[in-house]
Amino acid sequence: VMPGFLSDADLGYVYAHAQAFIFPSLYEGFGLPVLEAMQAKCPVIAYKNSSVTEIAGDAAILVPDGSDMVPHVRKLLDNKQLRKDLTQRGIAQAKKFTWERTARETYHILKKVADS
DSSP states (O other): OOOOSOOHHHHHHHHHHOSOEEEOOSOOSSOHHHHHHHHTTOOEEEEEOTTHHHHHTTSEEEEETTSOOHHHHHHHHHOHHHHHHHHHHHHHHHTTOOHHHHHHHHHHHHHHHHHO
């Protein structure tokens, strides 16, 4: 299924009803899709690179760059307990990243630069 653009509500629904979010990006500036999936209680499999490692923490299956993801997908789909564990860890991990925190830290950086 290639739905094209999805509204935020539709995207949340898809994440919430998927058995996994597979993110084969070889480079990601921040990793917002990983956070969105975790917030929606969707277990994540992603390449271990760029910001994804910090964003995902231990709440996702992180695969070495360029490695075959298929065995990891099979493992996740075949293991209900693993999906449950990653979902719970993902919810906790996603709570570490909020827009309020982003605004506060951005403000402090801008103030530091302006004061120097």
